[in-house]
Amino acid sequence: MSFSPKQKPGLSPMQTRYLIIAWVAASIIVGFCTFAAIFAAGGGMDVFTTPTAKAVTGNGTAAPKSVTQLPSTAAPAASKAPAQTQPVASQPTQGGLPPVGNFGLGGQAIHGGFPSMASMKKSGMTWVKLQASDLKVDFGPAIDNAHKNNIRILISVVDKTEERYKVASPEYQQKFATYLVTLAKQGADAIEVWNEMNLEREWPKGQISGESYTKLLKFVYPQIKIANPNTIVIIGAPSPTGFFGGGCDANRQQGCDDKPFLEEMVRAGAFDFADCTGIHYNEGILPPSATSGDPRGNSTHYTRYYSSMVDTYWKATGAKKPLCFTELGYLTGDGYPDLTKTAPTFSWASKTTIAQQAQWLAEAVTLARDSGKVKLLIVFNVDFVTYDSDPQAGYAIIRKDGSCPACDTLGKVMGVK
Numbered sequence: 001m002s003f004s005p006k007q008k009p010g011l012s013p014m015q016t017r018y019l020i021i022a023w024v025a026a027s028i029i030v031g032f033c034t035f036a037a038i039f040a041a042g043g044g045m046d047v048f049t050t051p052t053a054k055a056v057t058g059n060g061t062a063a064p065k066s067v068t069q070l071p072s073t074a075a076p077a078a079s080k081a082p083a084q085t086q087p088v089a090s091q092p093t094q095g096g097l098p099p100v101g102n103f104g105l106g107g108q109a110i111h112g113g114f115p116s117m118a119s120m121k122k123s124g125m126t127w128v129k130l131q132a133s134d135l136k137v138d139f140g141p142a143i144d145n146a147h148k149n150n151i152r153i154l155i156s157v158v159d160k161t162e163e164r165y166k167v168a169s170p171e172y173q174q175k176f177a178t179y180l181v182t183l184a185k186q187g188a189d190a191i192e193v194w195n196e197m198n199l200e201r202e203w204p205k206g207q208i209s210g211e212s213y214t215k216l217l218k219f220v221y222p223q224i225k226i227a228n229p230n231t232i233v234i235i236g237a238p239s240p241t242g243f244f245g246g247g248c249d250a251n252r253q254q255g256c257d258d259k260p261f262l263e264e265m266v267r268a269g270a271f272d273f274a275d276c277t278g279i280h281y282n283e284g285i286l287p288p289s290a291t292s293g294d295p296r297g298n299s300t301h302y303t304r305y306y307s308s309m310v311d312t313y314w315k316a317t318g319a320k321k322p323l324c325f326t327e328l329g330y331l332t333g334d335g336y337p338d339l340t341k342t343a344p345t346f347s348w349a350s351k352t353t354i355a356q357q358a359q360w361l362a363e364a365v366t367l368a369r370d371s372g373k374v375k376l377l378i379v380f381n382v383d384f385v386t387y388d389s390d391p392q393a394g395y396a397i398i399r400k401d402g403s404c405p406a407c408d409t410l411g412k413v414m415g416v417k
Contacts, residue, residue, distance in 0.1 A: 097150055098126040100189075100232075103369045105414055106154065107382035107397070108327065112142025116383040116398055117149055123397070123407045124414025127152045127189075129326065129378045133160040135179040140186045147187065154378065155183050156192035156326055158202060158236070165204045167194075168212055177220040184228035190376070191224060192278055192326050193217055194236035199255040202239075208252040210264025214273075221273035234324045234376075235270065237278030238262065240303040259302070262316040271320035276375055280327040281309050281364075282395070285352055288364040296348055306364055314373050322375035328364060329380035329395040330357040336387050336394055343391045354405055361397070362409035369413075379410075 098104075106127025107120055114120070114128060128151050130142055139155055146153040157180060159167070166172040180191055197203045197213045213236070221233055238258035248256035256264075265271070281303075286294060288306035293299070302308035313323055331349035333339040340347040361379060368374035384392040397406035 104376045107379040110383045119404050119407050123410040124416045129154040132157040143187050152189040154190040155188045158195035168207050173219050177223045180220050181223050181227040184224045184231040190232035192234040196239035197236050198238040198261040205253045208255050210261045211268040214265050214268035214270040217270050217273045232275045234276045234278045235274045237280045237326050242301045259316050276324035277317050277321045278326045279313050279323050282329050287360055323373055324376040326378050327380040330360050331394045332357045333394050335400040343389050358405035358409040361406050362413045366413050
């Protein structure tokens with residue numbers, strides 16, 4: 001009777017090799033799955049993806065309305081909206097959103113399709129501004145379009161409807177705050193809270209004061225920050241004016257000069273509820289380096305000169321926050337009908353040329369960037385086309401013939417290659 005030899009316990013060399021191969025393969029698969037899960041949870045490569053929110057109503061590419069300025073000796077008149085044009089989405093570019101940094105240059109666009117995006121990039125702009133004139137337009141598509149083109153977006157919000165006269169009521173303020181929260185959730189990089197609230201056309205008669213506006217600011221600021229801590233909150237730029245003789249009219253029925261209005265805001269604690277101070281400068285007819293020589297009446301008033309505007313706002317606010325120019329522009333009627341006939345109240349700019357506009361904008365940007373006081377400068381405007389009693393196209397850097405001399409001068413000072 002024969003017996004087979006008894007096998008030793010354990011695995012054969014061949015089985016051991018198979019086991020090692022299987023263990024290595026399993027480790028690779030598990031490691032890859034773990035990495036993919038972490039990568040997806042972190043949002044993938046697109047670290048600048050912005051949150052979205054449900055649409056409010058309306059079309060985010062609707063043409064904005066804006067306010068331009070008259071000389072400081074008169075209370076500025078409200079402007080009309082730019083003519084509606086068919087929005088054409090600009091072509092996305094590669095990369096990510098630019099860092100906020102210490103200074104940014106942008107321009108106010110005609111609508112959220114940003115048809116002049118190439119010119120803006122050529123100018124060194126990393127920001128774009130749109131104007132909301134009611135609480136119905138959904139800016140979500142425009143915000144997404146800006147971000148797809150690697151440009152940050154400021155939404156300036158003021159209600160131009162009759163509801164604006166309810167702005168001091170708690171019910172309206174909550175409605176207004178809800179709209180701003182929606183913008184923040186949609187990814188707005190900055191929000192300007194109201195506009196030129198020192199004049200009766202933008203604020204209820206009898207309630208025009210820095211304290212009254214500060215109550216609105218205090219109410220909306222924390223809600224915006226909860227919705228999106230990264231959204232920059234900009235104090236609405238007052239209308240630069242000396243119409244009220246350095247104060248306010250009796251019973252505050254018409255308005256206040258901007259300087260005393262800002263000083264009232266300081267006393268009311270406004271600057272604890274904002275990240276930047278809004279400022280406008282649209283009435284210049286001299287280089288931004290000029291500090292005297294304006295040929296108009298009231299030639300020593302601070303609103304006549306770029307540098308005195310900056311210094312006045314910086315001192316009036318106690319340098320509590322950096323300045324954000326939400327409108328800065330130079331008007332020229334070159335290429336359009338005579339300003340003295342078409343827009344008599346703007347005839348003060350009738351001698352300004354396109355070349356001067358281009359040069360002065362570049363000088364203003366250089367001064368702002370190097371001052372350490374200005375965080376953002378929005379050029380008013382890029383591509384508006386309306387030219388009537390409110391000659392917005394005369395401020396546009398893209399001229400009637402499609403040329404853009406200012407694109408070259410701005411690009412040069414911003415280091416565009």
